[in-house]
Amino acid sequence: MSAKNIDELIALCKRRGFIFQSSEIYGGTQGLYDYGPLGVELKNNIKNSWWKSTVYERDDVEGLDAAILTKQSVLKHSGHEDTFSDPLVDCKSCGERFRADQVPDYCKKEDLTEPRQFNLMFKTNVGPVDDGSSFAYLRPETAQQIFTNFKNVVDSTARNIPFGIAQIGKAFRNEITLKSFIFRVREFEQMELEFFVVPGTDEDWHKEWVESRLAWWENQGVSRESLELYDVPSDELAHYSKATVDIMYKFPHGVEELEGIANRTDFDLGSHSKDQKDLNIKSSVSENKESNAKLALKDPDNNWVVPFVIEPSAGVDRAVLAILNEAYNIEKIDDKERVVLKLKPHLSPIKAAVIPLKKNDEKIVSRAKNIKNKLQALGMGRVLFENSGNIGKNYRRHDEIGTPICITIDFDTLEDGTVTVRDRDTMHQKRVKESELEETFKKLF
Numbered sequence: 001m002s003a004k005n006i007d008e009l010i011a012l013c014k015r016r017g018f019i020f021q022s023s024e025i026y027g028g029t030q031g032l033y034d035y036g037p038l039g040v041e042l043k044n045n046i047k048n049s050w051w052k053s054t055v056y057e058r059d060d061v062e063g064l065d066a067a068i069l070t071k072q073s074v075l076k077h078s079g080h081e082d083t084f085s086d087p088l089v090d091c092k093s094c095g096e097r098f099r100a101d102q103v104p105d106y107c108k109k110e111d112l113t114e115p116r117q118f119n120l121m122f123k124t125n126v127g128p129v130d131d132g133s134s135f136a137y138l139r140p141e142t143a144q145q146i147f148t149n150f151k152n153v154v155d156s157t158a159r160n161i162p163f164g165i166a167q168i169g170k171a172f173r174n175e176i177t178l179k180s181f182i183f184r185v186r187e188f189e190q191m192e193l194e195f196f197v198v199p200g201t202d203e204d205w206h207k208e209w210v211e212s213r214l215a216w217w218e219n220q221g222v223s224r225e226s227l228e229l230y231d232v233p234s235d236e237l238a239h240y241s242k243a244t245v246d247i248m249y250k251f252p253h254g255v256e257e258l259e260g261i262a263n264r265t266d267f268d269l270g271s272h273s274k275d276q277k278d279l280n281i282k283s284s285v286s287e288n289k290e291s292n293a294k295l296a297l298k299d300p301d302n303n304w305v306v307p308f309v310i311e312p313s314a315g316v317d318r319a320v321l322a323i324l325n326e327a328y329n330i331e332k333i334d335d336k337e338r339v340v341l342k343l344k345p346h347l348s349p350i351k352a353a354v355i356p357l358k359k360n361d362e363k364i365v366s367r368a369k370n371i372k373n374k375l376q377a378l379g380m381g382r383v384l385f386e387n388s389g390n391i392g393k394n395y396r397r398h399d400e401i402g403t404p405i406c407i408t409i410d411f412d413t414l415e416d417g418t419v420t421v422r423d424r425d426t427m428h429q430k431r432v433k434e435s436e437l438e439e440t441f442k443k444l445f
């Protein structure tokens, strides 16, 4: 089951501390959100899961963490200065401005102006003079600095194609039509992989990455029935793309893009390279007189080859929204309702709550703290020592935030060394020996 509407999720996120409107105490800023105590854990867990499967569990991917402020030349040669824009229309009746493909139903066609192009990149001043002569862009995607670092990574790791470079980080777009909570925002995070391959093998790699990314989403608890593949038609493809498959998810507001997997050909490395005419570049690139690096490799016959690129690009914020929506359940128990987030344990913000039954009993409290510290030391993520509220409230809260188990310490613990372990999904409780607790806990992951 998933949430009936986005408002249920927004309310849960605010109530329990996942996501807040940014600058809320000053009235908020549109399109900007802050991740609270639980949101930061969920987000980190999603990013770690992506990094683990993309970098650690493969032997052909390296990581990168490049600067966010980006030199103008990079985004000139990538094509962003000229083409990273949306067509905007104004509605003469309501006075609002919309992306041309996202005009709401209440605006009449005859009230709309002709579309005008509007660049989505944010600019900021760099250095001591603020006269517009020295500026940088806040990157609109993480991909470009992967391309500019291609030679650095190859030279420092001795990689040859096929191999990839992965990066997770912030991206900024001055979006005009903001939508559905954290779905389309102005500051967001991306998890991007640029996978460099031998030209001619690109179509097979593209298929393989679509399958591999689908499998990853399923491992995060997003069911296959909630996902659709959209083969982007050629007249909708971005200028650099030979083929793009979008992974679409049934968000509460409709079926929309969760991740895009593009075959970017040799456009990017070709565009950022020097000596372009020597390189047999297949895509159409603009002349580059500024780059000082040849972004190509020698093939076995000693000819220069510009690798093709397959790019799986997923948004972290859209991942948070999809994963929360999938995990959200309301269960009827007798005549009461229980909200429970059935998150996969590796994504749960809190891995276990350790609850002393009597909050003012020194022996029980210190035993509980000791157990919390032992479980925390296993390094599986945050374990919470829960020392407020009654046990019923504790269970309700931990169901709502997706904590897989609650461990209760009571007088019997002092007598016979057993604790109560309550399972989030079944609500089943069992007594477990303290000496077996670590094993029970580890088995969850």
Ligand code: ATP
Binding pocket: 141, 173, 175, 182, 183, 184, 185, 186, 188, 190, 257, 258, 259, 260, 313, 314, 315, 316, 317, 318
């Ligand atoms: P859309 O048209 O839906 O805004 P896009 O096609 O422009 O998205 P891409 O440029 O392909 O998006 O970016 C890759 C991924 O980054 C998207 O699949 C999405 O998950 C995420 N993303 C892009 N723009 C935003 C945004 N404004 N807010 C949140 N996530 C975003």
